[in-house]
Amino acid sequence: MPRISMLDTGETYQCRDGETVLAGMERLGRAGIPVGCRGGGCGVCKIRVISGEYDGRKMSRACITREEEEAGLVLACRVVPRFDLQVEIVGGMRKCIMKHAPHHDQ
Amino acid sequence: MxxxxxxxxxxxxxxxxxxxxxxxxxxxxxxxxxxxxxxxxxxxxxxxxxxxxxxxxxxxxxxxxxxxxxxxxxxxxxxxxxxxxxxxxxxxxxxxxxxxxxxxxxxxxxxxxxxxxxxxxxxATKKTLGCMTGYDNPDPWPDGLRGMAPSRFDHALLYGRDIDANLTLFRDVLGFNLTEQVVGPDRKFLIGVFLTCSNKAHDIAFIRSDEDNRLHHASFILGGWHEVLHAADIISKRDVSLDIGPTRHGITRGETIYFFDPSGNRNEVFSGGYIWYPDRPVITWHDTEIGRAIFYHDRKLNEAFLNVTT
Missing domain, CATH: 3.10.180.10 (2,3-Dihydroxybiphenyl 1,2-Dioxygenase, domain 1)
Known part of the structure; x- marks a missing residue:
């Protein structure tokens, strides 16, 4: 079973065969990679794969550009590790609700 | 009419x-x-x-x-x-x-x-197929339902910047009415608006966000709390990506559960709410009580629910 090492936190965990990087983390109750839609659409679980091989499924182009994908940036909910992976957390829960006055009111 | x-x-x-x-x-x-x-x-x-x-x-x-x-x-x-x-x-x-x-x-x-x-x-025009029970002496529900089986597509919640202009457009041009609003400190500005073109608690809602043209959720209506709980069972049984619920909203009073489609678009199934009539005052939620406004049971904000959109 492939092992995931998160460089940011130093945590490691094992994914089951065929399980995504994000699903493995969630199943074990681990934290680190932000969890959003789990479907490749919202982009909050963006990671950079530093080393290791994986199979990726289609990700929303609004979240991962072609250039980013070529540079090893992926959504953790859409990648299944083939072997051990070293990853770095890139995404985050960007606060998008505006709880301050819009500019034209200021 | x-x-x-x-x-x-x-x-x-x-x-x-x-x-x-x-x-x-x-x-x-x-x-x-x-x-x-x-x-x-x-x-x-x-x-x-x-x-x-x-x-x-x-x-x-x-x-x-x-x-x-x-x-x-x-x-x-x-x-x-x-x-x-x-x-x-x-x-x-x-x-x-x-x-x-x-x-x-x-x-x-x-x-x-x-x-x-x-x-x-x-x-104004779309081909009709009819509802599955027919319209002559119909049964209350048809055979052959599966899954959560909502009776209709009900509303959507959308995120964007200028919700003030949206409010003017929907109220003054398209004839909608404001049912509920979420306001910032001292009522100085709107954080959210809930609008109806009919007599529901909402047919469309907008939340002020720093990015335009975002979908928060598409919502389908169920027959009651028990059906919302049944939907929760289906979500676990079929390993669907759960967002939050079952719970109740303060806003609109809806009984609800949120989940994601396989591409990350958020779905809601819900029941309840109230009947809105044109002489009903607008309900106002203040930012100081936003937790119970959104999730009446938890009474606290959920980062993923607020900030994950497609």
């Missing part, structure tokens, strides 16, 4: 990353019924109690989110009148008449972009 002009939400067109996977979700998990496909490969679906040919359209694309939202109006004359009013309002852009048949079994449509960047349209 007291309910005129814009009658109701007519259809929502969603982008999905994998069409087959999405069709399985919307038909087997949610329990809509496929009613057709067009030359572009788009899939058309309806809920069991809906009369018209479709209320949800799925299109395979490179990114998730909403293509557009359609409103059914009461006549072809109203369609023409509202198109003129929309053009004259100065609040919409990129207006266009789509000819009859450009959308499967649907009449001509007037399309426009609203101030928050979302694409919308109005139309």
């Amino acid at each position: 007291a309910l005129t002009g814009v009658l109701r939400p007519g259809h929502i067109v969603l982008r999905v990353l994998d069409l087959d996977e999405a069709v399985r979700h919307y038909t087997q998990v949610i329990g809509l019924f496929e009613t057709g496909r067009d030359d572009e490969g788009r899939v058309f679906l309806k809920a069991w109690d809906e009369n018209d040919h479709h209320s949800v359209v799925l299109r395979e694309a490179e990114q998730a989110g909403m293509d557009y939202f359609g409103w059914k109006v009461d006549s072809e004359q109203t369609l023409d009148d509202l198109a003129v009013k929309l053009e004259a309002s100065g609040l919409v852009s990129d207006t266009r008449w789509a000819p009859e048949g450009e959308q499967l079994l649907t009449g001509r449509r007037f399309q426009f972009t609203i101030p928050t960047g979302h694409r919308m349209e109005i139309y």
Whole structure:
């Protein structure tokens, strides 16, 4: 079973065969990679794969550009590790609700 | 007839990353019924109690989110009148008449972009298939339901910047009414607006966000709390990505559960709420009580619920 090492936190965990990087983390109750839609659409679980091989499924182009994908940036909910992976957390829960006055009111 | 002009939400067109996977979700998990496909490969679906040919359209694309939202109006004359009013309002852009048949079994449509960047349209005519119980001495529900089995597509919540202009557009041009609002400190500005074109607690809602043209969720209505709990069982049974719930909203009083389709578009199934009449005062939620406004039981904010959109 492939092992995931998160460089940011130093945590490691094992994914089951065929399980995504994000699903493995969630199943074990681990934290680190932000969890959003789990479907490749919202982009909050963006990671950079530093080393290791994986199979990726289609990700929303609004979240991962072609250039980013070529540079090893992926959504953790859409990648299944083939072997051990070293990853770095890139995404985050960007606060998008505006709880301050819009500019034209200021 | 007291309910005129814009009658109701007519259809929502969603982008999905994998069409087959999405069709399985919307038909087997949610329990809509496929009613057709067009030359572009788009899939058309309806809920069991809906009369018209479709209320949800799925299109395979490179990114998730909403293509557009359609409103059914009461006549072809109203369609023409509202198109003129929309053009004259100065609040919409990129207006266009789509000819009859450009959308499967649907009449001509007037399309426009609203101030928050979302694409919308109005139309008066769509082929009817009838609800699955028929209209003569009908049973209360049909055989052959599956999944959560909502009776209709109900509303959407959208995120964008200038929700003040959206409010003006929907209230003053399209004839909607404000049912509830979320206000910032000292009521100085709006954080959220809930609008109805009928007598529901909401037919559309907008939340002020720093990015335009975002979909928060597409919502389907169920028959009661028990059906919401049953939907929660289906979500676990079928390993669907859960967002939050079952819980209740302070806003609109809805009993609810949120989850994601396989492309990350958020869905809601809900029940309850209240009947809105035009003499009902606007409900106001203050930012200091926003926790209970959104999730009445937890009474606290959930980062993923607030900030994950497509």
